[in-house]
Amino acid sequence: MVYIYKTLVSNQLLFILLLVSVLYFLLKLSSPNLTRSTTTLTPVILHDYNFGFERTCSDISNTSSDLIQQICHIEQSKLTPLHSRTVLVRDTSRIRYYAQRDLQGWQMFYENIGYKVVEPRFSLTPPDPCLYDVLLCMGLVLQDQSCVSPQDYPRLAPGQRVSQFYGMRQVLWRKDSFCRTMKSVFARIPKRVSTDFLFDCWVLPNDLEDLRGVMHGEPDGLWIAKPRSRGEGKGIMIVHNLAELYEYNLLGSVIQPYLDRVMLIEGRKFDLRTYVLVTSINPLRAYFYKEGLVRLASELYNKTGNSKTQFLTNTSVGKLVANINDIVWMYKDLIKYLRKMNFDGDLLFERVEEVIVKTLLAGEVGFHKLYQDTFPGYMCENCYQLLGVDVIIDEDLNPKVIEINGIPSMQLSHDLGVKPDPSKPYTATKFGLLRDTLNTLYQPNTRPHQLERMIDKLGIGIVPSTCEEQHQFCVTNREFAFLVDSQREFFSKGMYKRIYPTQNGDLYTDLLTHTHKTIMKTADDKNQLTTYKLHHLMTLIEIYNLQNH
Known part of the structure; x- marks a missing residue:
């Protein structure tokens, strides 16, 4: 009887062992490595409810594991001032x-x-x-x-x-650079990648003949002419035809079609000034500040009118003829208004975040080429930039990116020389934005024990020291440093929301596949790092972070 019982138990154990082996083999076949193209990023459930390690690098001892020591060395090297702060x-x-x-x-x-x-x-x-x-x-x-x-x-x-970031004006900031970059990247994009978030654009005089044909086909169209490199609404004009481009000497401008079905607030045009902190351009790390400015035109919109204050939403223009408090809302005011009009404000901002990420990912192609030609092997790892990304909304709640400003105003009050009042929403927003920007950049907040646990659960090894056959992902030292920086920023971001990397990585896989192929066509080093190469891993890390924290 005892013999029969032992035999049954042994057979059950063998069956369980065989089943585990088969499952492990299938998992290995289906798990992508860092260079494999993935069209769908399937979320992996990684719940770890007993995950209680909140200690930072300042709490660790010399007896900690080699991996924890390495993590904290990376943090220390990035955050230790060298020249008297x-x-x-x-x-x-x-x-x-x-x-x-x-x-x-x-x-x-x-x-x-x-x-x-x-x-x-x-x-x-x-x-x-x-x-x-x-x-x-x-x-x-x-x-x-x-x-x-x-x-x-x-x-x-x-x-x-x-x-x-070196070259920001050459790639995304100047209006002519933005136009050329977007047209170049999206010219041969697969049809499944939507480009509806971008305006058509023409940089004159080079694109004059193309524009002539388009204008001829749309005799009733409105067009907006912008100086290539000026800001704050200076020099912008609305034109109706090609003759006005000659009449007003606009042949050095960037031309875009005027958004016809624009959403209005109480009869006035508006746009969103969003604040986006980019802490790495390659691979991309970007954060969206949860509060910003809703900029309203100072006059009621009239498509057939010719007043700048009906068409332009720049506060530098509007405050010349209106009280600044009447033409600037906060995001919370907009969400409240949209709710009253039966629109989904949360959906709008999800769409806004998505189009901003697509814009930044498209810019990676230009940065790669510029950096390869200027300082091969370096990708501005010491750089960060706070951007002002301007977005306009159509009647169907679809956002379009207008332009990127590399020096958004950090003025603490509406007017120069006026003492800032922290109780006012405008000043409070700037205070929070500045505080959270510096915390994200400089707060020593890596949780090394949590990161060590995550590395173990996701199966991450480091080339060549700890990468073994059982690891699902093998990263270089540079890629590992990117991962450590990402985790430190994740715990320090305050009112910033990380919009890339994101748990919704599926949204960008097709675009990243395209940009990676474009970069590799001219790359001297075919093994150089791109956002695409870490895309799948960083998506899984974001899923893990949001599930466990």
Whole structure:
């Protein structure tokens, strides 16, 4: 009897072992590695409800595991100041325009975290990198040359920061650059990738003949002409035909069709000034601030009118003829209004986040080419940039990206020289934005034990030291450092929402497949890192983070 019982138990154990082996084999076949193309990112359930490790790197001891020591070394190298916690200000504009507008806020919040802010006498010669821990780049004139010399970028220490991505004006910021980048990337995009979030555009005079044919086919159309590199609504005009382009000397402009079925608020046009913090351009890490500005035109909309204040929503234009409090709402005001009109405000902002991510991912192609030609092997790892992305909404709640501003106003009050009032929504938004930006960048908040657990559960190994056959993903040291930075920022982001990487990675797989192929066509190093290569892994990490925290 005992023999029969032992035999049954043994057979059951063998059956269970065989079943586990088969399941493991099938899992290995279906699990993608970092370079495999994936069209669908299937969420993996990774619940770990007893996950209670909240200790940061400041709490660990020398007896911690080698992996935890490595994680904390990466954090320390990125966050340790080298030059007396010095923030150096570089304003290349006339009469210190941007410093007068924005420096009060940046200085207040940098000093709150123990940095000193210094603005030396201006010189066209870029400052010695040994003079600063942080370089605040302001202004438009010769930005890429007079803030940091291109040859100095790769020489920066891991703990040094520059508040701009080299080449942002050449790829996404200038209106003509934005137009060319988007047209280039999306010209041969698969049809399943929607481009409805972009306006058609023509950069004159090069695209004049193409525009002539389009205008001829739409004699009743309205067109918006914008100077290539000016901001704050300066020089923008509404035109009806080609003759007006000649009449008003607009043959050096960027032309876009005017949005016909634009959504109105109480009869007035509006757009959204969104704030997007980019902490890595390759692979992409981007954060959307949950509060921003709803900018309303100062006059009622009339399509047949000719007043700028009916068409333009820039606050710099509107406040000349209206009280600023009447033409600026917060997002919460817009959501309340949409709810009253039976629209889904949450759905709108999900769509806004999606089109912003697509825009930034498309820009990666241009940055790769520029960096390959300028400093091969370096991808501006020391850089961050707070962007103002302007978005307009049509009657069906579909957002379109208007443009990207590389120096959004951080002015703490509506008017220069006016003492900021933290009780006012406008000032409170800027206070929160500045605080959460610096916390995201500098807060030492990596949870090494949580990260170690996640690495184990996702099956991540590091090449060549710990990558073994059983690992589902093998990452390089640079990719691992990106992962550590991502986790630290995740716990420090405040009112920022990470919009890439995201748990909804499926939305971007087709676009990333396209951009990766485009990058590889001209890449000198076919193994260079792209957002696409980490896309699947980072999607799983975001799913894990949101399930467990």
